[in-house]
Amino acid sequence: MRPRVGGAAPPGGSLWLVGQRDRRRPRGLGAVGRILPMRVPRSLPLLLAGATLSCAGWAGGPATETATSAEPRLLRQSYVSSAGDERQYFVYLPAGYGADIERRWPLLVFLHGDGERGDGRAELDWVLVHGPLYEAWIQKRDLPFVIVAPQLDLFGRDETVGYIRDRDPDSIPRRLAEGVPPRLADFPTPGPMDGATPAGALPFGPEGPPDGWPRREQDLVTILDQALERLRVDPERVYLTGLSYGGFGTWFLASRHPRRFAAIAPVVGWGHPRQMAALAERRLPVWVFAGGRDPAVHVEHFFAGLNELERLGHDEVRFTIHEDGGHDVWKRVYGGQDLYDWLLSHRRGD
Secondary structure, X not given: OOOOOOOOOOOOOOEEEEOOOOOOOOOOOOOOOOEOOOOOOOOOOEEOOOOOEEOOOOOOOOOEEEOOOOOOEEEEEEEEOOOOOEEEEEEEEOOOOOXXXXXOEEEEEEXXXXXXXXXXXXXXXXXXXXXXXXXXXXXXXXXXOEEEEXXXXXXXXXXXXXXXXXXXXXXXXXXXXXXXXXXXXXXXXXXXXXXXXXXXXXXXXXXOXXXXXXXXXXXXXXXXXXXXXXXXXXXXXXXXXXXXXXXXXXXXXXXXXXXXXXXXXXXXXXXXXXXHHHHHHHOOOEEEEEEOOOOOOOXXXXXXHHHHHHHOOOOOEEEEEEOOOOHHHHHHHHHOOHHHHHHHOOOOOO
């Protein structure tokens, strides 16, 4: 049986606020705490502190969310997937979102890794374990982005992959009322640092490893369209990043829709040479990260796609190898500041 995280998800097209912890629940059943039962009426406005958000169409009908608080908010947004089931994704609204209704915020779309898959409802909290959403919500960093973070389907991998089947809901970090929890320890890296030689062949095609984000391409496009229509975000500053499986998904989605993004940052996920023509034509800025001692996504597989970008004349490319890092080099990347500053330096069409 898969672990169930959090409480029952809201029915219909509801939008729920994630907030204070329900102390009556057993320990471990909810990383960020109780989801306050604030289902959006289908015809009435919704008042939530700290968020100003047009919800027309999101909650089954016209609605407007208004507030004056400057506090950040984490919301769950419902949608109907391309498979016909109702799922949810996280929407993080930064501090100050509700204070200036004229401001348009940068939008950061985050794709998680293989171990954070789930049913998009009771298991959605796994998306909080790593990445920019972890930094903003759990570590309380003042990241000036609206962050949208969907959850990839399990596709049966909870029955065949041990680190998904055996994961423990108690390991999901919680946002604390005071202070922040300690950061997770790095993965062990027992091997030596020995550089890398470009691989002669790649283990995957342009869609990356099996049962990845390409299977939900249309869902991602739908979520992006919703965010652009309903949130106060700047369409010229839409960024895409992801780690591991999400890194592969970042390459895939950007190559399929290169005009949707101002810059992309795949982390420990390499791109296929056949994806590069669309990115080079668009001159989409790319910053790629790899771990030199990554036993899961080998650094030698990154070079083929990046060399193809260079051959096509694309010079808006950075490639950073953390030679001492393992697969979880994303902790260093997302835990720093350089990536966020680099993303914000780009606008679509620059």
